[in-house]
Amino acid sequence: MKIHEYQAKELFRKYQIPVPEGGPAFSVEDALAAADRLGAYPVVVKAQIHAGGRGKGGGVKLASSKDEVKRLSESMLGMTLVTHQTGTAGKTVKKLLIEQGLNIEKELYLSLVPDRSSAMVAIIASEAGGMDIEAVAAEQPEKIIKVFVDPLIGIQPYHCRKVSFGLGLSPDLIKSFSAILNRLYRLFMEYDCSLVEINPLVITAEKTIVALDAKVNFDDNALFRHTDVVSLRDTDEEHPLEVEASKYNLNYINLDGNVGNMVNGAGLAMATMDIIQQAGASPANFLDVGGGASAEMVENGFRIILSDKNVKGILINIFGGILRCDILAEGVVQAAKKTGIQVPVVVRMEGTNVEKGREILKSSGLNLITAVDLKDAAQKVAQIVRG
Secondary structure, three states: OEOOHHHHHHHHHHOOOOOOOEEEEOOHHHHHHHHHHHOOOOEEEEEOOOOOOOOOOOOEEEEOOHHHHHHHHHHHOOOEEOOOOOOOOOEEOOOEEEEEOOOEEEEEEEEEEEEOOOOEEEEEEEOOOOOOHHHHHHHOHHHEEEEEEOOOOOOOHHHHHHHHHHOOOOHHHHHHHHHHHHHHHHHHHHOOEEEEEEEEEEEEOOOOEEEOOOEEEEOHHHHHHOHHHHOOOOHHHOOHHHHHHHOOOOEEEEOOOOEEEEEOOHHHHHHHHHHHHHOOOOEOEEEEOOOOOOHHHHHHHHHHHHOOOOOOEEEEEEEEOOOOHHHHHHHHHHHHHHHOOOOOEEEEEEEOOHHHHHHHHHOOOOOEEEOOOHHHHHHHHHHHHOO
16 A cells, blocks of 8 residues: 655654655645745645656646745646656646755665565665666666665664665764664554655755655555554545455456456466467456455456456456355356446356356356366457457
8 A cells, every 4th residue: 555755754753754844735725824834935845646756747846935836736736747657647636745945965765675585674775866766776786785684683783884884974974864764664664564765865964864755655464453554545546446446355456458357366367467468468457356255256346347448358267266166157147147248258267166167157148258278268358359
């Protein structure tokens, strides 16, 4: 789960991580009031969307007067902000963050992420802050510092020293930086984060260290422990079908293709999308109904797929284990009858009660296309959507 920058900075304040003074604005009037509270110019007007690269897209501007705050707020609110992370469709800006301007002397990069290969927390830092870290890693890998923390031991002073020395910090800044890194690590662990990123972390002319930006993502599987985080969810930033799917505990991601997919198991779903692509079509979604799905969950998944107007054909690929093939078949039949399905459906199933499942589909009276294996299924649905 993602949250906005202004929400992440509230979490930072809770952990005493220095951030600029400021607050969110949901209208031009809010923006002007926030600027008045800061009491001095310049201030920064920042668009709030769940994507990086806002500055390059025109979503971060400096205002040197109240009139400029008004003009920039009016132009940003409601704009479609396109960045390298939003895709060409962009995202509509509905919220702003109004912050004090700082005298920036140097920009750094700092983040914490789980590292699967080592089963540790990776601290990633760079002197090249304020830039796309992916570009820095590709073009100047020597500027990337990685320090690994064993979560069973926790962050230690030597971890902080290693990062500090790697960033070339002066001795008078190492103590304050180490305190920030310790607090950031504590936030990361206590909130079950999948990412905490500050880009840039700035050194000001007054020799203070401040998180000028803040990005925090959470592990969805741990949200039951964090009701305060769940309340920060902004469904305006999510695709409507993904929001609908989450109501039924379905793992759904909307894509831009024309073949709707229903699969049980994330690995099988990825393989299904790959083979659809190889067959000459493109997936319209990722939908994992899970191993223990009920007929009702299958029905809801089917309905959500059909809500996507780009879907020209549906491929159901199920390996019956915990989710038996007859349960799947009952869900498909229920959904097809209730939704009045108008697009062709190709079904490939194997596993527990497969013969019973095939019999249910056959006797349903519905025009369902069966396939002998996954390759056959992908070729059939690709041929259908190609016309």
